[in-house]
Amino acid sequence: MTRLNKKLRLHYLIQHGVFVILLLLLVILLGYLAAQTRLQWDVSQNARNSLSEASLEILKNLQGPVQVTAYATQQDAQSGDLRKTIADFVALYQRAKPDLSLTFIDPTEQPKLAQEAGIHMNGEMVITFNQRREHLTIINEQAFSNVLMRLARAEDKPVIALSGHGERRLDGNANHDLGEFGKYLRTNGFNSQPLNLALEQDFPANASLLMIASPQVDLLPGEVDKLLNYIDRGGNLLWLVDQESLRGLLPLTEKLRLTLTPGVVVDPRAEQLKAPITFALGASYGRHAITNNFNYITVFPFARQITINENAEWNSVSLVEVAPQGWVETGDLNDEVTFDQAMDVAGPVTVAVALTRNIEDREQRIVVVGSGHFLANTYLGNGHNLDFGINLINWLTGDEELIVIQPRATLDSNLILSESELALIVIGFLIVLPLLFLMSGAIIWWRRRRKYK
Secondary structure (H helix, E strand, C coil): CHHHHHHHHHHHHHHHHHHHHHHHHHHHHHHHHHHHCCCCCCCCCCCCCCCCHHHHHHHHCCCCCEEEEEECCCCECCCECHHHHHHHHHHHHHHHCCCEEEEEECCCCCHHHHHHCCCCCCCEEEEEECCEEEEECCCCHHHHHHHHHHHHCCCCEEEEEECCCCCCCCCCCCCCCCHHHHHHHHHCCEEEEEECCCCCCCCCCCCCEEEEECCCCCCCHHHHHHHHHHHHCCCCEEEECCCCCCCCCHHHHHHCCEEEECCEEECHHHHHCCCCCCEEEECEECCCCCCCCCCCCEEEECCCEEEECCCCCCEEEEEEEECCCCEEECCCCCCCCCCCCCCCEECCEEEEEEEEEEECCEEEEEEEECCCHHHCCCCCCCCCHHHHHHHHHHHHCCCCCCCCCCCCCCCCCCCCCCHHHHHHHHHHHHHHHHHHHHHHHHHHHHHHHHHCC
């Protein structure tokens, strides 16, 4: 019996010894992995401590190293440890793109370098990619990703705006103009310039896109001919059409195989949201690169219907359908607005279409929107009109993978831990808990040893 007890004690001794050795090896392995590997989980309600999918896509398009030089002092009177704030923010991008480097320069200690770089404020960053540089003074994802997006564009892409006929101006401040939208275009790396076809012989050779935004007087026949020749050569076009006259552009609709129905779209759903009944709400989108993963509401004030005439020349997609319970009102809007089955067109109604065809081994891209108001200064903030407008321009210029980054709402608060609190957490998980396991194992071993002694 004694020999049996000795064998059992030896068995348990070996068993517990192996357990202790394996536990120690596990602790050492975990410590090594913690030192070599960094894993994070974003538990904030709206994932605002992680990069959005759009930012990650932009980083994928940056083939090559990115250098970020931050001109910041060690301490700032208002921002405190400004360098830590910048480093923590840039680290979000470095995790997705390891060849994105960050260098700090103190503008007070090296004023000559700051002056040569054109630095105007403490904390200003200079971002360099492929020998192109951008300055940034705001630390947030929207601003930083938009800078990267501009740098990712291989070249400047001029947006040519037809002028001379009272069109909505991309640099205008009037309510009907598109000045606010024009500012966002410039922020996203586009530059716009007006073009008066009555004065110019032809379109600029580097024009990536022509925009026609609601002319108020008729184009001259010679101007229409130049425009049709531009389309025949494969030029890209964004045409914003209001419910008024086509202003001499009926031949353009015929070339594009489109029919623009007279009248204004009426959407009863708008009344439920306390909006005018003539504000058509876009929520149903066609399958297209412009509307890929676009699940937001857009608003098209005073829109008109666009009908695609089937043909073999153009590949056509209905981008936006509105007013499923509405109609196209052909009567006077000052009277009581009711559906007239004999005169009106029942919904749903298409108010935006995209057209493509291949010309000389390249894809020609055209978008026609039956509302110039939706990008106007007065209505640009309605719904996600800005996002939709930027997506239109990106697709038309061949940059559909580059989309605008909008700021995310703050739905939760930061959890800020001091160094002592972090130290307590580390000690608890890496020292205290393993010791408790060791102690519990030792106690079990001691009790079993007494039992079989």
